[in-house]
Structure formats: C-alpha cells, structure tokens
Amino acid sequence: MEKNVVKPYNQLYILSDNNNNCNLVFLAKSLNINVSQLSASEFQAQQSIPSNTLIGIQVKSVISGKSSFNNLLQAVKKCGSVFLFNAERGTIDTSLAINTGLRGIIYRDEQLDRVLSALSNMMKGQLYYSRNELSSFVDRTLAPEESEECLITSEKFLLLTKQEKRITKLIAEGARNKEIADQLNISTHTVKAHISTILRKTQSRNRIELLKITQMDAVSPQTYHA
Incomplete structure (x- = not known):
C-alpha cells in the first residue's frame, strides 16, 4: 500500500492590498477554513510562517511590477506553500509556476x-x-527533445518505456487506474504493474512523489509574466 505523504493545511493567509475583504476570503469562510487577510507589508512583517499555512497571493495587487518574479520566489521561500488567485489566463507560465513550487493558480474567470x-x-x-x-508540463518534462525550453537533469525518466511515459502523463493529469486502463485499452491489473515499475525506476514512493520528481527534474526559462 502506498504511503500517504499529503499534508493538509490548518490555516490560510490571503495576501491582498485591498482594504475590503476580497471574495476569496468569504468563500474560504464558507468552507469553514481558518483564513486571515493580510496586506503585502503585513505579510513581510511576519516573523515566521507556520509550516501548515497556505498562502494565497492576489496577482495584480501584490506581485505587479518588474520585480514580480523575485517577490514571488521570496514568498515561496519564506513559507513554502503558495498559490496565485485573480490571475488572467495566458499571462502566467504554468510550467514555471509548477517548477517554482506554486500549489495552484485560480484564474479571474474561474466558476464559483x-x-x-x-x-x-x-x-x-x-x-x-x-x-x-x-x-x-509532463509532456515537456518527459520529452525534452521536443522542447528547447525544458531539460531533464536526471536520468530517471530516461529509463521509462513509451507506455510507462504515457501512464506517468495520465497520472499527472489525475487519471485513476480504471481511466488509464480505458484510455490505453489495457487491464487495470496491467496498469498497476506498470505503475509499480514506474515508481521503482523513478525511486518514487507514490504518485504524489512521482509528480514532485517530475517538477524537480525539469528546468524552465527564468521568465514570469503577470
């Protein structure tokens, strides 16, 4: 049985320079999430951020300007768990966001x-x-020869067969074993066997760690658009 390494967060910080509570704060409260809204200056004044805290950064109000990418990296380095919200589609390099360690991106036009x-x-x-x-992201990671913007720094994924790379891609997309089996026209038993081999070859303990390894092993251009 795979060991679960997913660790939930106990509190949420929303970084927004707006004086009034943003919609995300109200939505978080509706889910009974322990949430606090901070301005950028209030956040920077924090002496330490508990490891079980998730940070939401409002794109336009907090990380606008030429130093946006450096500010984003500093925030990630300080608390380790960051996501962006109110982002405009097409303005953010998703591969770079994943490589940087962002937990996710909520776009401005996202449905409630x-x-x-x-x-x-x-x-x-x-x-x-x-x-x-x-x-x-996984396509670029597993097939660097098809992209000048991505480079595999580890030999782990070079050991995978084409079928194993397809399965790894589907795992990263969130597909379950049955969905993988249906898409590749193989049995769920075969899928499980392939996954076991993939985890062994990449030295991953579970699916989550496999995805993390694909993130760490990929290097993207140092550009950020917000």
Missing part, C-alpha cells in the same frame, strides 16, 4: 464551484492545476 473546489483541495495538500496544464 471551481474556486470552492480549488480552495478545498489545496487545503487538503493537493495541487490545483487543470488537466491540460499538468499534461503540457
């Missing part, structure tokens, strides 16, 4: 039920990216 789902899942320790975003 999706925002609630994003908050709930991220507080449980899960990532929040669309299947297309994760699929694109």
Whole structure:
C-alpha cells in the first residue's frame, strides 16, 4: 500500500492590498477554513510562517511590477506553500509556476464551484492545476527533445518505456487506474504493474512523489509574466 505523504493545511493567509475583504476570503469562510487577510507589508512583517499555512497571493495587487518574479520566489521561500488567485489566463507560465513550487493558480474567470473546489483541495495538500496544464508540463518534462525550453537533469525518466511515459502523463493529469486502463485499452491489473515499475525506476514512493520528481527534474526559462 502506498504511503500517504499529503499534508493538509490548518490555516490560510490571503495576501491582498485591498482594504475590503476580497471574495476569496468569504468563500474560504464558507468552507469553514481558518483564513486571515493580510496586506503585502503585513505579510513581510511576519516573523515566521507556520509550516501548515497556505498562502494565497492576489496577482495584480501584490506581485505587479518588474520585480514580480523575485517577490514571488521570496514568498515561496519564506513559507513554502503558495498559490496565485485573480490571475488572467495566458499571462502566467504554468510550467514555471509548477517548477517554482506554486500549489495552484485560480484564474479571474474561474466558476464559483471551481474556486470552492480549488480552495478545498489545496487545503487538503493537493495541487490545483487543470488537466491540460499538468499534461503540457509532463509532456515537456518527459520529452525534452521536443522542447528547447525544458531539460531533464536526471536520468530517471530516461529509463521509462513509451507506455510507462504515457501512464506517468495520465497520472499527472489525475487519471485513476480504471481511466488509464480505458484510455490505453489495457487491464487495470496491467496498469498497476506498470505503475509499480514506474515508481521503482523513478525511486518514487507514490504518485504524489512521482509528480514532485517530475517538477524537480525539469528546468524552465527564468521568465514570469503577470
């Protein structure tokens, strides 16, 4: 049985320079999440951030300007668990966001039920990216020869067969064993056997660690657009 390494968060900080509570705060409260709203200056004045805290950064009000990428990296380094919200689609390099360690991106035009789902899942320790975003990221990670912007620094994934790479891609998209079996026209027993081999070859203990390894082993251009 795989060991569960997902660690939930006990509190949520929302970074926004708006004087009034932003909608995300109200939505978090509706889910009974322990949430606090801070300005950028109030956040920087914090002596320490508990490890069980998730930080939501409002894109336009907090990380606008030329130093946005450096400020984002500093926030991630300080608390380790950050996501962006109120982001405009097409303005953020998703691969770089994943590599940086962002837990997810909530876009400005996201439907209400999706925002609630994003908050709930991220507080449980899960990532929040669309299947297309994760699929694109894993494609670039597992097939660096097809992209000049991505480079595998580890030999772990070079050991995978084409079928194992397909399964790894589907795992990263959030597909369950039965969904993988249906898409690849193989049995669930075969899927389990492939996953066991993938975990062994990549030295991963479970699916979550496998995805983390794909993130750590990929290097993207140092550009950020917000």
